[in-house]
Amino acid sequence: MSAIDAPNPYQAQSRSSAVEAAATFPNYLNATGGWKSWLFTGDHKRIAILYIITTTIAFLFGGLAAALVRLELLTPQGDLMSGDGYNKAFSAHGIIMVFMFLVPVVPAVLGNFLVPLMIGAKDLAFPKINLMSWYLYMIGTFFGLYAIIAGGVDTGWTFYTPFSTTTNTNVISAAVGVFIIGFSSIFTGFNFIVTVHKMRAPGLTWFRLPLFIWSMYATSLIMILGTPVIGITVLMVAVERLLHLGVFDPAFGGDPLLFQHLFWFYSHPAVYIMILPGFGIISEVIPAFARRNIFGYSFIAMSSLAIAMVGFFVWGHHLFVSGQSAYAGMVFSALSFVIGVPTAIKVFNWTATLYKGSISFETPMLFALFFIGLFLIGGLTGLFLAAMGLDIHLHDTYFVVAHFHYVMVGGMMLAYLAGIHYWWPKISGRMYPEFLGKLSALIVFVGFHITFFPQFVMGYMGMPRQYHEYVAEFQVYHVLSTAGASVLGVGFLMPVVYLTYSWFYGPRVNSNPFKATGLEWQTSSPPPTTNFVEIPVVTVGPYEYADFEENELVHAR
Amino acid sequence: MSTHASADVHHHEGHDPYLAHHFEDRAQQDEAHSLGLWVFLSTEIMFFGGLFLAFTVYHVLFPEAFGLASSRLSVSWGVINTIVLLVSSFTMAMGVHSAQVGSRKLLLTFLSITLLCAGAFMVIKGIEWTEKYHHHLIPGASFHFDLNDPTAPETQLANWGERREAILIADPHVERHAQMFYVMYFCLTGLHGIHVLIGMGLITWMILRAKRNEFNTRWNTPIELTGLYWHLVDVIWIYLFPLIYLIHRH
Amino acid sequence: MNPQVPSDFDIFPVQASTVAPSVDMFYLFMVGISTFFTIAIPLAIIYFAVKYRRRPGNDKARRVETSTVLEITWTVIPFFIVMGMFFWGSRVYFLHGAEDPNALEILTTGKKWMWKFQHKNGRREINDLHIPVNTPIRLKMASEDVLHSMFVPAFRQKQDVMPGRYTYLNFEATRPGVYHLFCNQYCGTQHSNMIGKVVVMEPGDYQKWLGGFTGDPPEKVGEQLFSSLACNTCHAGDSGARGPVLNGIVGTKVALQGGNIITVDDNYLRESILQPEAKVVAGYQPIMPSFSGVVTQDQVNALIAYIKTLPAGQATGVASAPAPTAAGEAAATATNAETTGSEAVTPAPAVRQDVAPEPENNDAATTAGEAAGSETSAGAAQTTAGEQQGVQ
Amino acid sequence: MSDQASSMRHTEDKIDSTHFAHHIISPKVYLTVIVVLMVLTALTVWVAYQDYSHAWSLANLAIALGLATVKATIVCLWFMHVRYSGRLIQIVIAASLLFFMLMLFGTLMDVWTRHNVTSADYGSPEPTYEQRRDVHLPIGDDKHSH
Ligand code: HEA
């Protein structure tokens, strides 16, 4: 499958005429009107917009809870909230951020929008199921938020038994929420898998797929194979609470560790649901702004699959001190280390893609580079935790909290911001304000380090997580962290504000403002409802920038 | 990176009423549907998988309790239900076949038999569950599992006294752990039962659609998909049956 | 004496167990490797970013072939690095797990939200753990309700505690002092207050603490007990306290749950300490643990004497101060006139009689105590303060 | 490549083949299948009642599960037409089974070897499986009063 095919005159001609034609077509935003045309839409792009709105709201709620948590931790005493109040705050934060925000956000927003566009299809294979999955998300979120608002949940996002089966908070409705959101995620993944297998444009062979598609595919595998397990697990917790049958209750021989196995069998792969799509975004953004073919295409593609596969067999690294057998621990530890290798491959390839590039630093690129810097630290500290001897000391301390914020916020959140800026012109047909974009990237980067770096230190010093009050000697770090969080909050709120502004008032853009190669850029911005006026025929690999520029005609207006 | 196919590729021959707008042709659509269903079935496997895992772990932890508790289930009902479900699978397969060859009458007949079998399965499950209720084997406050119960099958054994001692040494809390078996039993058969009910709903829907003459040799995907789902329900029972009824019969 | 912790900006907790240095060593190794990559990769990025920034003369897209040799290099090298980490990390783990058949076993129970310990000779304590230095210790732990986790940062040690099953924590302290002890597994409302301290003592002191007595007046002893038994965590007198204020209650009338009113006298106080669930003060949860079996009759008397001295209308103790004063500590070491096995064996509430952490009878306790004593003094003889680093 | 590509409406690599659809299987095959399934069911029940020597206490379970697997495979291959389906569908099935098995063994890996963590009661030999089990339970029946 040689990547370069000689450009033929027909190709160029047809491409530009297609773009012209698309521009005069009604686009997906104005094709039909009225709220019904949105709430009953089958159009993957409109569903993506629905998801942008709802996940952003979820993020703001989760952020609000984070703000409460950080404020409370400013002083060693519990002066802002009661113990229960604090527990409910961080549980709300974790549950909202994980289940309602970070797991769905990239697949449901960017994935929904881009998968059909990138593979030259008119829609996902099952548009109605796609819409249904948004409704499931909404219903599940409703249950979750109901649980959180009407009295709260105090189990943390991990729902460990027997605490979760005996506490007297709204665990059942939170569990039902998680169960339903899980199905939303299953349906998204299942739609993507079928679409990628069955609906690729002519000529779009597997190794010509954009890396974003590879990573969405890998993510979808995790979604369909892992999510059912969390479904049945939270169901068992709910049943146990309702009927007190003793499934996880040691009084009847129930094994709390079984719960942990079941939970992490999903939730560790789920952390890769929370990062693989980000990897995909970075693999698109870096070549576009370095104007280079990506280094090691097939290695990056395969490493996504490898991460998805191996990611299923490392769950026991969350159980090193829980009473799991040492032998099992050894196996899980070794595999956890192994999974660092495919991730390392990606990082090295992204870096090498900059080599001999022609690099510019628009907002998406800045976010992408900051992503590497932050994810690197997050990933490397994951290796600390994967070492059994060290995890004994670090487990459930702030070191873990710092680790996962570095990968989830520093990693996926930044990748999402890179992606949303990069495809914003395509989604909205308008440009975001460049200066504000760069500024927010910088603020986020700085604020992030101030917030979470001190947590590594205090974690090693022994500060346990989920602590409402703490011993005074940790205060210095907590004050730093809270200060950083306020900076970080500003950094995150900025894009919410200026992107909303840009949606209505931003300057209009042509179909390909960043002069990128993907199929999604070969149609107008915003795209027409059926995505392409003519179905594209693909003849080369995805990142042939050199080829693309030689061809003068590609610069769409 | 790409070119565009000439326009006529898109506006192709006539319009197939069974073809959704976003698919290119029937082959693509059918394959997408069947792949979709299979992917869905694999999530079902993982869904049940969680429960099977719980069952296995507790079986490993409490072999004696599971053996004893299992031997209080009625093998004959289990066998009958297995046969009923296998037959229903067969009639379902025949139903799909009838749809493929375009015989509406046979299709309706086979679907109806399938539905009947499914109903029978649920009725028998109902009988079994009621039996459990009368024997105080429903987990919860009223649960009562007694090694000295003279009506229980194991207490009829010749060397029961000896065995009983051995069991109690191996697992002093065997009576308490027996409850775990029933918890798993009700979870597994309950979840399976829910799937049977969903299947019955689907089959009924298919019968109604077949009555409306919606299917023909060119269009029978819904029947096929319902069939696949139904067979999966059967496959799960094929595993459930030996696991819960037969683990300790020797 | 406050728990030994480094000053504000230290980045290492004190090393006070045999495994701590090896954990720290491994940690430093990991920090080293990570620092290398966290500097090298961004440096490379910055270098490329500057060198290949878009500018006149470098504004054309290029094609660079993927180098398989490079790919293999950066697959294989990290693989060996992580395998190295794996082996070292596991080695350190098995140091943690290493257990000594002669270890001094201390029964440990976690419950919402306190730690209960029972020593070989039957002596019990709550939230504080007194252990001899340079002696292999083994905590045999179980929970009475939900999951908890025993965490002593200075020892780099941690183990979850669960209901229905024993788990163990093996360690050997190398430095006398007082160290934090945290509950590290989220367990609800007071998770962050389920903390205490580990008091590492010279073996001789430990023996004295186990069996020693003091000539202090009862109020004084009571005051010290009040903090060493952590009464003050609930009866501190500030508004957030979980138990009622005890100041000046003797002779007053107290409304009980269920509507009864009772006048506070010695018997009521005694009952409140030994069977708190019997008469619960209106407006409070029955969360107070029973101290029956934890305190001796003399200690009850001492506590009552102390409660009587509390001035009316003033808060007791220091609000939420789990770390007692130096004086309190020293005295706690020396109270317990007659802690004997037989008195201490009453099982704690909710622990079933037949499976209660096995109590030793008097003789066994003494023997065990002596054995431990001679063991540890031998260990101590080898170790002078200056040499502690060398003993691992 | 490009000629070939543009002649297709969408792309299908080898891996994508599902081609199940319209292979029509004769009712005779179905009949044979159901008969075989019945026989296997009878066999399953029969072997369950056989007593193998104690050393083989797992044998009953293994045989029962083996037979169940044979039955399930038969249902898949013929009733569900997997025999006539493309590679992709077979991969989907194999993958879900593989992941289920790995979930199972990953967890059992812990359950089977757990006593190595809790380790020896000093002085006495390693506790056996049975000893370790909740003979030691420090909680009582009376405690959980739901
Ligand atoms: C996006 C989410 C995400 C991601 C991607 C990761 C990635 C990793 N995580 Fe993390 N993790 C979480 C989210 C995530 N984690 C969360 C939420 C928790 C806490 C859950 C809770 O308890 O609430 C957690 C907890 C957690 C634990 C349990 C800690 C404990 O509770 O005791 C462990 C232990 O092994 C671990 C390990 C790892 C490893 C090895 C990786 C690896 O995948 C990292 C791989 C990356 C790299 C290695 C960096 C890139 C490589 C290079 C730059 C090259 C140089 C590399 C080498 C020399 C190898 N994580």
Ligand code: HEA
């Ligand atoms: C996607 C995942 C995600 C994200 C984005 C974040 C974001 C942040 N998190 Fe979160 N965090 C988790 C996932 C995440 N976290 C998880 C899974 C846990 C574990 C929970 C558990 O233990 O169960 C956790 C726990 C956790 C803790 C530990 C609590 C404890 O253990 O006691 C802390 C403490 O500092 C923290 C802080 C922060 C901060 C400062 C941010 C910042 O990045 C947030 C910055 C954003 C804002 C500040 C938003 C600005 C908005 C507003 C101020 C409100 C406006 C609101 C409206 C208009 C409605 N988080």
Ligand code: CUA
């Ligand atoms: Cu006990 Cu946290």
Ligand SMILES: [Cu+2]
């Ligand atoms: Cu993990």
